[in-house]
Amino acid sequence: MNKYIELIDFSKTPTVDQVGVEERVARLNSRSIKKESKVYALKMALNMIDLTTLEGKDTEGKLKQLCYKAAHLHDAYPGLPSVAAVCVYPTMVKTAKEALKGTNIKVASVSTAFPAGQAPREVKILDTKYAVENGADEIDMVISRGEFLKGNYNFVFDEICAIKEVCGNARLKVIFETGELSTLDNVRRASDIAMYAGADFIKTSTGKISPAATPTVTVVMLEAIRDFYYATGKMVGMKPAGGISTAKAAIQNLVMVRETLGEAWLTNEWFRFGASSLANDLLMQIMKEATGVYQSKDYFSID
Amino acid sequence: MSRLEILKTYKIYIGGQFPRTESGRYYPLKDKNGKLLANVCLSSRKDFRNAVVAARGAFGGWSGRAAFNRSQILYRIAEMLESRKAQFIAELQQQGSTAKAAEEEVNQSIDRLVYYAGWCDKYIQLYSTVNPVASSHFNFSVPEPTGVVAIIAPEDSALLGLVSVVAPCISGGNTCVVLASESKPLCSVSFAEVLNSSDVTGGVVNILTGTSKELHSHFSSHMDVNAIVYCRDNKDEIKKIQQNASLNVKRAFIYHKNWNSAEVENPYMILDLQEIKTTWHPIENIGAAKSSY
Numbered sequence: 001m002n003k004y005i006e007l008i009d010f011s012k013t014p015t016v017d018q019v020g021v022e023e024r025v026a027r028l029n030s031r032s033i034k035k036e037s038k039v040y041a042l043k044m045a046l047n048m049i050d051l052t053t054l055e056g057k058d059t060e061g062k063l064k065q066l067c068y069k070a071a072h073l074h075d076a077y078p079g080l081p082s083v084a085a086v087c088v089y090p091t092m093v094k095t096a097k098e099a100l101k102g103t104n105i106k107v108a109s110v111s112t113a114f115p116a117g118q119a120p121r122e123v124k125i126l127d128t129k130y131a132v133e134n135g136a137d138e139i140d141m142v143i144s145r146g147e148f149l150k151g152n153y154n155f156v157f158d159e160i161c162a163i164k165e166v167c168g169n170a171r172l173k174v175i176f177e178t179g180e181l182s183t184l185d186n187v188r189r190a191s192d193i194a195m196y197a198g199a200d201f202i203k204t205s206t207g208k209i210s211p212a213a214t215p216t217v218t219v220v221m222l223e224a225i226r227d228f229y230y231a232t233g234k235m236v237g238m239k240p241a242g243g244i245s246t247a248k249a250a251i252q253n254l255v256m257v258r259e260t261l262g263e264a265w266l267t268n269e270w271f272r273f274g275a276s277s278l279a280n281d282l283l284m285q286i287m288k289e290a291t292g293v294y295q296s297k298d299y300f301s302i303d
Numbered sequence: 304m305s306r307l308e309i310l311k312t313y314k315i316y317i318g319g320q321f322p323r324t325e326s327g328r329y330y331p332l333k334d335k336n337g338k339l340l341a342n343v344c345l346s347s348r349k350d351f352r353n354a355v356v357a358a359r360g361a362f363g364g365w366s367g368r369a370a371f372n373r374s375q376i377l378y379r380i381a382e383m384l385e386s387r388k389a390q391f392i393a394e395l396q397q398q399g400s401t402a403k404a405a406e407e408e409v410n411q412s413i414d415r416l417v418y419y420a421g422w423c424d425k426y427i428q429l430y431s432t433v434n435p436v437a438s439s440h441f442n443f444s445v446p447e448p449t450g451v452v453a454i455i456a457p458e459d460s461a462l463l464g465l466v467s468v469v470a471p472c473i474s475g476g477n478t479c480v481v482l483a484s485e486s487k488p489l490c491s492v493s494f495a496e497v498l499n500s501s502d503v504t505g506g507v508v509n510i511l512t513g514t515s516k517e518l519h520s521h522f523s524s525h526m527d528v529n530a531i532v533y534c535r536d537n538k539d540e541i542k543k544i545q546q547n548a549s550l551n552v553k554r555a556f557i558y559h560k561n562w563n564s565a566e567v568e569n570p571y572m573i574l575d576l577q578e579i580k581t582t583w584h585p586i587e588n589i590g591a592a593k594s595s596y
Contacts (some may be wrong), residue, residue: 273489293550297528 005196010153013192014227016220018186025215028259029252037253039289044285045250046282047081048268049275050108050239051303053088054115054207060095063088069098069303074283077290083279084268085138089114090131097135108138108173111164115177115206117142117222121162128166139163140173140203143190145180153193160197173239175199178217179209187217191224201237207274212242218253222260235264241274247285250278276303313341313488315350315512316495318357319505324513325349332488340397343488346513348521350479353511355527358478361506366448366476370424377420377474379501381413387497388413391462391490396471398461398487399506411563412466419470426475426573434581441584446577448476449554450529453522455515457534460562461487465494466534467562469508471572477530480509482522488512515540523547523555530554530576 018221033041053063063086070083085106088096096107109131113119119127128139141163147155164172174194178187193201202221205212218240227237238257244250250273259266265271280303286293314321326347327415332340344350362462384391388409395405427446434442452472457464461484472479483491495510511518515535523544530553533544539559548555556575560567 292524294521294525294527296356296525296551299526299551 005199010193013189016188018184020218020294021219028255031255033251040137041251042282042286048271049083049279050085050087051083052274052276063092063095064099066303068219070105071103093131093134093136107138109136110140112141114142115208117144125166128163132170138171139167142175157193157197162197171200173197173203175203178204179211184220187220188224191221195228195236201239203239205242207242213240236271239272239274244275245277247282304578313343313492316510317345317354344512346511354480356589357506358480361504362478365478365507369461374420374423377503381416384413384498384500394489407588408463412463415466416470420473422570423474426570441586444579444581447580449576452477452479454479454481454532458484462490464562465491467567472576475573475576477576478507483512485514499546526551532556534558
């Protein structure tokens, strides 16, 4: 494998056939996953969650509670996996790191003036440094959507490179905020830019804007990852975030990953869900399969 | 040229929408001469699950409404039913009632709605108490709605029976999922159309058609259902419902009532689906010579 990857001309990235993508999504979403396979998929999805709290009102107490939940999803059902990571603001990284000591749950931190990304590059770099120095295992950065939409692709490319450099050993996830990119062509182009600039993961949204991780956007990004892998031999991860709150939607995502990228991506090293309420819905479905009885939110911890 | 009659598709009612059953199953409904009246949805447990989600979603808004406003909405249902009287009389006759009995049943249904509309903002005063306690507390108890109620409606009294169990349930601020009469389901679907045009928020009343045999165990075992009302007389089903209700300690009511009689018009029907909340409010100096509050 070549160490150096030849850059492509981003103004000539492939265009996306929207009708075709929607058709493909509809076909994949009609798959029916039942019984043992369903339980397997539910547990797999649980293990891929980045349990997220990104609110102005976050406190250390609330975060500690969330971290406990991350490691003890539902103790009434022994043998459940834990989530993959807890996703927080940079100021909360230290608390999360301490609270998760002794588990193999990672701490992910958003950075680069999340969620708008409207800050000078020096500030974004400092923001990222702060998170990394406090022990963040993963960095979720946002791109400058304004510059991207202006056509200033080099700016976006350089920005991602600069942040990647600061990350050190932390894995870098690049958030596009697809709800602000208007077209699927733009989503495809942003994916290519981010991957060539060194992203370890590409991520749909911040969760602050609707629409977020729609299935069409996810498929377009997965196909970009596939093409990048064929071109360079390098695997890149995928993280749909925002709007995935039901077990059904989670399983549909797993099907899309399996059919577009293959089984190698079906681990939390290469695929994540950014979600907060998804965990409880997955747990309710797992308990439904275990007990045969439809469940109620009342019997699951609020995170 | 003779005109081809347009037949109505009888669908179920979930969350203010009229979907077909997700199972795609139907059962043929025939009149006493064997003529096909309609293909009626044979609802599945998944339809029930979706309906419970809708009912739970609507609960906060409905129970949080001013009692007087709930009263207005129940009265509005009665108004809408009155304006579509002829349709309901015709449907009851199709399902075997005489003209006189059908008219009587629709009239009584309308009156019953008005009766419970009146109770919406009055039962709380009736059932609330101020309790004497031996400490410095103002202690009072008030009824609050139970939550989501699963109802298996009477089999024989197609419209009046349905109204008689739904009205006290929603007048008390609960939301519900109702299984309509299996042999006489037409009025229940038309009643859903009445609800849909009477300011009742989607999800407050959800109406399914199908069999109690298939659905009673799901109605009674669902952990997000807070009470179940059963108005039929199958002993095995009653036993199963009572056993399942213990799973999340939901309230189980088995009603054997004469739905035509005025006896079923009473506020205790509302009280069945209420929980009593008692509050201890600290105050100063109670029990001293002068009144302190």
